[in-house]
Amino acid sequence: MREVLPAGWNEPRATPPPPERVWRDWALLAVSVPAVLVEAVARSAPVSALFAVAVLPTLLWRRTRPLAMVAIGFGLCAVQPFVTGEPAVLTTAAALLTLPYALFRWGSGREIVAGSVILAGKLGLAWGFAQIAGSEVIAGLVVLFGIGALGLAMRFRARARLRERQHVRMLERERLARDLHDTVAHHVSAMAIRAQAGLATAESDPASAVAALRLIESEASKALTSMRSMVRVLREPGIGDVRALAGPSTAGPPVEVRLDGDVDDLSPAVAATLFRLTQESVTNARRHARNATRIEVRVTADETSVRLEVSDDGEHGALSPGYGVSGMMERAGLLGGTCQAGPAPDRGWSVSATLPRVAA
Template identity: 50%
Template sequence: MTSPVRALWDAPAAVPAPPRRVWRDWVLVGVIPALAVVEASVRTDVPWRWLWAIVLAALAPTLLWRRARPFTMLAIAFAVGTTVGLATAGDPQLFTTAYFLILLYAVFRWGSGRAMIAGGAIVVIGMLLTFVATPPEVADVIGGVAVAVTTATLGLAVRWRRRARTRELEQVRLLEREQLARDLHDTVAHHVSAIAIQAQAGTAVAATDPGATLRVLHAIEAEATRTLREMRAMVGVLRTPDDALAPTPGLAEIRSLERVDAASPAVVVTLDGDLDTVPQAVAAAVFRIAQEAVTNARRHARGATRIEVGVKVDAGGVRLEVRDDGGGAASTPSFGYGITGMRERAALLGGTCDAGPAPGGGWVVAATLPRAGWTA
């Protein structure tokens, strides 16, 4: 076999799987026999009309299994129809016979590659045998072939369109999963890191300063409460289509990252420019990048005493810089997904995000989100 034929032969059945049976199928099975009887009683000039009416009525139930067994139902219908046509030396002239096209459509819409090839062969053989038994006019041959090809093409078109739509939905789901993974990582990592640092500080002073231990426990309780609140907000977004529940922090919420205590480096936030001109999606991305950068600095900056977070909004866009005064790398690019997530967030909005050692010591994360990236 050539490659295209081999590819078609090996093609699986349509995905997603079709419904086994719907109410329309029962309507067709009930209406078609009635139409065949009415047509046979009206068209008295059609030879063997009552025989054909009985055959068409008897074959109508094949429509009930046309999705689950498309090739089998098509083979039964065309085999019986062709046999009766050869026995009566004539083709069926009742218009009700047109429902066979539904079976042909089903093969190309729902069947596997083998079913499509075999179904097409059965239709061609059935038409040839009928033409041999009763030589038709050229116009009838062209018309019959055109109708069969159009029906098969329609089935393929609907099949491919549905498959393309399914792939689009899968891509959207993947993007949503990536977005959720970034949000979960940024939120959980930030708060859990704060809890871990506070717990370490509490362990260090527990024996000498019970009062400090109590303050540390209160701080841990506050961080855990904030973590639960943000996690519940995310779960709420997944459980309801109401966009109003979406956890979309803005630039002003970056101030919530500020922290001054002896157990961890002080976090100082500076906001400059007209924050209200920044779209919500961009502001949320800047907040998450800043949150992740602060978390990395608190976890990895050795000996750091200060973390500076600066946000500047101007005509060009938004610029974010998170800098610490620690010794050595404040983040480890080869581990985790933090830096990758920050870069992905910036890239989705047409911006950039870089992380590396600062010239004067410490570590710096710099992100730029130009207005052209979110207004295009």
Template identity: 50%
Template sequence: MTSPVRALWDAPAASPAPPRRVWRDWVLVGVVPMLAVVEASLRPEVPWRWLWAVVLAVLAVTLLWRRQRPLTMLASAFTIGTAVSLATGGDPQFYTTAYFLILLYAVFRWGSGRAIVLGGALVAIGIVLTFVSGSPTPADVIGGVAVAVTTATLGIALRWRSSARARELERVRLVEREQLARDLHDTVAHHVSAIAIQAQAGATVAATDPDATADVLRTIEGEASRTLREMRAMVGVLRTTDAAELAPTPGLADIRTLERTDAPAVGVRIEGDAGLVPPAVAAAAFRLAQEAVTNARRHARNATQVDVDVRVGTEGVRLRVHDDGAPAGAASPGFGIRGMRERAALLGGSCEAGPDAAGGWTVEALLPRKAWTT
């Protein structure tokens, strides 16, 4: 078996799976027998017309299982119809037999690759048998082949369209999950890290400096309140149909909220016209700075200062976050740096993080100006 045929043979059934049974199926099963009886009564010139009316009425029940067992239903109708044709010495000549095309369509629309190959073979056998049981004209043969090919092509086309749509929905779902994971990490992790750092500081000075302990508790309260606000905003985005109005969109100016005076201190410097930066780019720059500062405060040993420099220029937004501590690996692999790289890449930019030659740890990101028009 050649590779393309083998690939088709091993292909799974259509995805997503078909509905088991809908109201239209029952309508078809009720209408087809009536059409067969009406046609038999109106066409007395057709041989064995009442026998064919009964056969077509009985075979109509195959329409109920055409999605779940398409090849079985097609093979059953084909076998019984062919046997009756050979026994009576001719084709049914009933227009009602057109509903067999629904069974053929179901094979190519819902069946597995094996069902498609075998179903196509059954159709080819049926065409050959027309020469055995009668003497069809070339026009009849060409017309029959054209109808069968058109039906099969329609089934394949709709199958491919449905599969492509399902893949696109899954891709969008994965992108949204990644976006949500980045936002959760960049917002919640930042505030929780600050709370943890302040709690450690509070535990250290609790016995000797009650005033400092009170300041620490106020800082923890502020961080917790901001965490709740951002979490509520994100949940609101997920629950509302108008997410654009509720989505938190911090800008470049919000990077100044990252400034801290407690060790390690955080200093922020912004140069250039921040008003020229689109909201999406500004929000990305804020998240990158937020994550970089969080990592520095959590992992940089003996750090006393974290500098955040933001420059808006002709090339775009350039962000540099540098700490003067000794970098330390996290207890377990995290997603912060990977999330920063992904966020920058979505805007056509780049983000690099690593030890600085002059000491400490540096994160540098560039969000190019070419992305501002997208």
């Protein structure tokens, strides 16, 4: 407990930082304002409607200024009954439930503590002036802090996903470091040895020096090709790279690619993951599908999701779903999707994945 309390107090704001405003904020405001006016007319409470309309703009800054918006929103709601003598507009109360969520989801530890005091103080003030009963105070605390707990849950879930992404990036960097050492460093070392040999024999045997230069040129060309391959891996791939997998190959059976639906406006993260899953599936099929004559890749997109199916007609024997399938599942899961792999009903191996059009 001694460690938990200071850690909670010193908790920084959520990362990555939230967007300032999205279209849902404007939609919520567009729905709330007419609802407030209609309720005010029905209850003949015009002054309360003015307070309600003044509170609603806090919804636009609830992510970037959560504590200030909680203070403004619930402060106005606490003052309004004393000024107007009218009950609060219920529509405003419903809209203000988003403020505790934003406070616990995006605020720092100090902001959450201060905001919790404001929330509890508002209910305590209303109970102290006999505006609400004790049971309503308890119910209000349960609702407000229940919503806050939901915000905390989403905060920790986002943090866990961020750590998973960082772990995947770290593994990718380690793999690239190994590739760099095993390929480029090998060629560079060979170039250095050939250069030393050429310098040692240049005066006595010019022909050997020329041969050494030719070998250095060859090794440099191989190193440049390896580095270009790594740059292509580091570049964020897209749906065009999936199309580029189609065609014959000296490494295995030809690949047939079929794209159905609107696949050109996928989010960059989804398009990149789609390519990585396709690339891994095609590579596995070429390595392990004996006597295969073709590899089929089909991408089908609709309004909400995109589905990938990769299959071959080879012989895999008694295999388990390995060959990097766990990594493929992790890639799909990070975006809120799924990935499965296993023997096809008739023959060969099949990989199927479903991803959202927009990453989760």
